[in-house]
Amino acid sequence: METSYRDKLLQFAFRYGAIIVILGVFAFFAIKLEYFFSGSNIADILRSISIVTFIAIGVTFSLIVDGFDLSVGSTVSLTTVVTASLMVWYEMPLFIVIIVPLLIGACVGLINSFFIVRFKIPDLLATLAVMYIVAGIHKTYTKGYSIYNNMQMTDGTKAPGVMSNAFLTIGQGEFYVGNFTVPIPVILMLLAVAAAHIFLAYTRFGRQMYMTGGNEEAARLSGIKVKRVRTWAYVLSGICAAVGGILFASRVGTGQIDAGAPLLMEAVAAVFVGFSVFGAGKPNVLGTFIGSVLIGVLVNGLTMMNLQYYTHDIIKGTVLILALAVTFYVVKKRRAA
Amino acid sequence: MMNMSKPDHTASKSSAAQTKESLHSTGSAATRISRSLLRMEGIEKAFSGVKALKQVDFEARGGEIHALLGANGAGKSTLMKILSGAYPLDRGEIKLHGERLEIKTPTDAKRLGIHCVYQEVDTALVPQLSVAENIMLDRMADAKQRLWVNPSSIQRMAQQACDQLGVHLPLSHVVERLSLAEKQMVLIARTLIEEAKVVVFDEPTAPLSQQETEVLFRVMRRMRDQGFIVIFISHRLPEVFGECDRLTVMRDGQHVFTSEVADTNPDEVIKEMLGEPFQEQFPPRTSNIHDVLLEAKGLHAGTKVRGVDLEVRAGEIVGIVGLVGAGKSECARLLSGADPMQAGEVRVRGIKLNMKDPADALLAGIAHIPEERRKEGVFVQESVRTNITLPILNKLTRIGFLNRKQETSIAERVIEQFGIKTASRETEVAYLSGGNQQKVSIGKWVGSDAVIYIFDEPTKGVDVGAKRDIFRIIGDLASQQKAILYFTSELGEAIGIADRVIVMCDGQFVKEFGRNEVTQEQLLFYASAGREE
Numbered sequence: 003m004e005t006s007y008r009d010k011l012l013q014f015a016f017r018y019g020a021i022i023v024i025l026g027v028f029a030f031f032a033i034k035l036e037y038f039f040s041g042s043n044i045a046d047i048l049r050s051i052s053i054v055t056f057i058a059i060g061v062t063f064s065l066i067v068d069g070f071d072l073s074v075g076s077t078v079s080l081t082t083v084v085t086a087s088l089m090v091w092y093e094m095p096l097f098i099v100i101i102v103p104l105l106i107g108a109c110v111g112l113i114n115s116f117f118i119v120r121f122k123i124p125d126l127l128a129t130l131a132v133m134y135i136v137a138g139i140h141k142t143y144t145k146g147y148s149i150y151n152n153m154q155m156t157d158g159t160k161a162p163g164v165m166s167n168a169f170l171t172i173g174q175g176e177f178y179v180g181n182f183t184v185p186i187p188v189i190l191m192l193l194a195v196a197a198a199h200i201f202l203a204y205t206r207f208g209r210q211m212y213m214t215g216g217n218e219e220a221a222r223l224s225g226i227k228v229k230r231v232r233t234w235a236y237v238l239s240g241i242c243a244a245v246g247g248i249l250f251a252s253r254v255g256t257g258q259i260d261a262g263a264p265l266l267m268e269a270v271a272a273v274f275v276g277f278s279v280f281g282a283g284k285p286n287v288l289g290t291f292i293g294s295v296l297i298g299v300l301v302n303g304l305t306m307m308n309l310q311y312y313t314h315d316i317i318k319g320t321v322l323i324l325a326l327a328v329t330f331y332v333v334k335k336r337r338a339a
Numbered sequence: 340m341m342n343m344s345k346p347d348h349t350a351s352k353s354s355a356a357q358t359k360e361s362l363h364s365t366g367s368a369a370t371r372i373s374r375s376l377l378r379m380e381g382i383e384k385a386f387s388g389v390k391a392l393k394q395v396d397f398e399a400r401g402g403e404i405h406a407l408l409g410a411n412g413a414g415k416s417t418l419m420k421i422l423s424g425a426y427p428l429d430r431g432e433i434k435l436h437g438e439r440l441e442i443k444t445p446t447d448a449k450r451l452g453i454h455c456v457y458q459e460v461d462t463a464l465v466p467q468l469s470v471a472e473n474i475m476l477d478r479m480a481d482a483k484q485r486l487w488v489n490p491s492s493i494q495r496m497a498q499q500a501c502d503q504l505g506v507h508l509p510l511s512h513v514v515e516r517l518s519l520a521e522k523q524m525v526l527i528a529r530t531l532i533e534e535a536k537v538v539v540f541d542e543p544t545a546p547l548s549q550q551e552t553e554v555l556f557r558v559m560r561r562m563r564d565q566g567f568i569v570i571f572i573s574h575r576l577p578e579v580f581g582e583c584d585r586l587t588v589m590r591d592g593q594h595v596f597t598s599e600v601a602d603t604n605p606d607e608v609i610k611e612m613l614g615e616p617f618q619e620q621f622p623p624r625t626s627n628i629h630d631v632l633l634e635a636k637g638l639h640a641g642t643k644v645r646g647v648d649l650e651v652r653a654g655e656i657v658g659i660v661g662l663v664g665a666g667k668s669e670c671a672r673l674l675s676g677a678d679p680m681q682a683g684e685v686r687v688r689g690i691k692l693n694m695k696d697p698a699d700a701l702l703a704g705i706a707h708i709p710e711e712r713r714k715e716g717v718f719v720q721e722s723v724r725t726n727i728t729l730p731i732l733n734k735l736t737r738i739g740f741l742n743r744k745q746e747t748s749i750a751e752r753v754i755e756q757f758g759i760k761t762a763s764r765e766t767e768v769a770y771l772s773g774g775n776q777q778k779v780s781i782g783k784w785v786g787s788d789a790v791i792y793i794f795d796e797p798t799k800g801v802d803v804g805a806k807r808d809i810f811r812i813i814g815d816l817a818s819q820q821k822a823i824l825y826f827t828s829e830l831g832e833a834i835g836i837a838d839r840v841i842v843m844c845d846g847q848f849v850k851e852f853g854r855n856e857v858t859q860e861q862l863l864f865y866a867s868a869g870r871e872e
Binding site for chain 1: 675677696697698701702707709714715716717718719720721725729730732733735736739740741743783
């Protein structure tokens with residue numbers, strides 16, 4: 003069958019659309035704004051997306067197995083306050099401060115997959131419920147207060163601990179390469195993107211995740227333990243969200259209440275922009291990273307153009323719906339072919 | 340070319356019934372069905388270039404039950420889908436009482452009084468609504484009707500429809516609590532409400548019990564006597580010869596034979612269904628059969644598999660034939676651990692398997708090439724390479740990492756060995772033809788440790804050239820001392836390729852033949868519920 007001119011155009015838009023939009027947006031701001039294209043601003047942009055990229059990597063895992071993890075935002079909220087409280091309330095050593103939130107993230111993933119794999123609850127609904135449960139736990143745990151150094155406790159005493167400097171370095175530290183400032187969370191993010199990409203593209207388990215998401219029954223008949231694969235995807239998603247939570251606490255130096263709620267949508271938008279990068283047509287980590295950059299650039303540039311923070315959700319939501327429109331329209335066309 | 344569709348104007352035994360008036364009491368116009376005659380003339384239909392129907396003529400009269408017969412792929416379902424508007428026709432005419440009908444959509448067909456009762460009854464029912472509401476569903480959904488739904492008039496009209504059919508249905512119960520047979524009745528009653536003139540039954544008896552079947556036939560006879568044109572698609576010859584008035588046989592997309600049932604016999608019909616024995620090209624093969632590899636005893640799963648015993652040896656190809664719905668796929672899925680079995684056991688080389696998952700069957704060396712390859716066999720959005728290497732990933736992996744070079748060379752080798760026509764090994768499988776997708780679905784097992792291959796309709800939707808390749812591949816596997824189970828509804832294939840042929844019917848193995856001991860006629864006889872005297 004002959005592909006029409008219109009179809010070709012569509013394919014082109016699908017393949018290179020996201021990249022062209024990012025370059026276009028970048029060029030627009032660079033011309034329009036004096037300080038946009040400077041080393042420090044680029045470092046700022048990358049730092050601003052480091053947390054959401056971790057969460058988006060987690061969402062990517064869940065989408066690869068044809069699932070969807072809505073609970074990541076709440077997991078970030080919970081792990082942020084737990085991280086802070088371990089230092090401020092309990093004066094735990096750094097090792098514990100990092101390990102406990104990661105375990106919590108893994109547990110949330112296990113709970114999600116338990117209901118999805120065992121009870122066959124649709125992924126969206128199961129993780130929606132877990133999202134509220136986890137959010138509730140985090141509010142109950144903090145009694146609704148944010149956690150900060152030597153905070154006033156409800157019984158009138160002062161909390162004994164402070165956020166340690168070593169811990170704060172994770173999110174706030176930076177070092178210098180020549181004239182460039184390189185924030186530590188940016189390095190962590192790039193390492194995570196690279197590791198996740200290698201994991202998905204070059205390991206057996208990564209391949210099995212894609213195959214499970216592509217056709218669960220065919221994967222099962224090919225001898226893949228699909229339940230186990232799906233479970234792992236959610237555990238990985240929970241752990242990624244937990245890393246996001248730890249970074250958040252380190253970045254702001256307090257345990258903010260409800261920190262993760264706004265991050266869910268941003269992460270999901272990044273993943274769906276990533277669908278269309280280079281015409282992948284399926285969730286992939288490099289695409290997710292590029293999607294994350296797109297959102298970061300947009301928010302940064304528009305902020306510099308004096309757009310108020312309360313308009314940010316409009317921008318992020320618009321990016322998401324456009325990415326979804328492109329993805330679903332073109333993928334549907336392809337399937338019909 | 341034999342074409343016997345021209346109407347023979349011999350006296351029909353149902354002429355008395357034709358003059359009867361319909362008992363329709365719904366709506367303003369009580370439809371008068373007299374001397375009704377449905378004719379389809381010169382119907383042609385092609386699907387992406389492949390002709391499914393070639394110049395088909397078909398005729399059915401009011402006041403008769405007309406059986407439409409044919410082997411799988413003969414075109415009978417396609418023809419009826421054209422009649423009911425599910426497919427648009429490419430060429431030809433449909434006439435009712437000599438009046439030409441324009442049928443482009445199912446809505447057109449229904450408006451003109453042509454209704455179809457499909458096997459999948461649930462797709463046409465709203466489970467949470469009552470029986471009466473379901474019977475009246477189209478009427479209630481009709482925008483031209485009054486806005487308000489009057490429960491008592493719904494009940495009354497539904498009751499009238501049931502009375503007309505002579506059946507009793509619990510009108511106020513919700514439909515989801517009904518048996519399958521009762522659900523069929525709901526749909527039949529609905530056709531009365533919609534003032535049907537032609538009602539097509541698409542293999543309605545396959546899932547029914549003996550008793551339910553008798554009730555259904557009573558209803559069909561009653562509809563016939565009221566002057567409806569009743570068309571009955573079935574595989575079961577005893578039913579056709581017991582209940583129908585006339586029959587039409589189709590083969591390879593063509594009309595081949597129409598006769599009064601009284602003027603023919605099952606042997607003649609089977610001969611017409613099969614036609615000239617078509618010589619498929621099967622590769623010459625010398626069997627070299629050794630020890631028993633696979634052994635199954637007393638397999639049970641629901642009503643679909645009812646006590647199956649089986650033995651397959653190394654180097655042996657066992658063909659298992661049966662018509663659609665005989666339980667072949669279900670049986671194949673039990674053997675490969677895809678579905679749980681309710682009773683029975685499977686042994687490989689004498690060792691009993693504990694199968695919870697296909698992965699367990701695979702460890703024992705059982706590979707399953709499923710019937711629905713796009714749904715269960717291949718990953719259409721993945722490349723040929725990743726499809727082929729999936730079952731052997733563990734062999735291509737070192738500390739979790741894939742050896743891409745080795746993977747690529749294995750994929751290349753399978754593509755060449757199987758003659759898979761693809762632009763490259765990185766092409767998405769979605770872009771391959773059906774036959775080549777099937778080769779991928781088989782080819783992925785080549786490097787694995789599978790010793791028992793279960794094929795479920797491997798040539799379904801595959802062109803002639805690819806078919807020959809697939810037969811060759813299967814023959815090669817047997818000569819490598821693999822054990823092959825070949826489930827098919829293509830009788831000729833089983834005879835051509837298998838060392839032994841087992842006939843399956845209604846979930847049971849009913850007959851077994853050795854190589855060259857059997858004809859297609861015999862197989863079809865046993866497969867269509869024939870019994871030895």
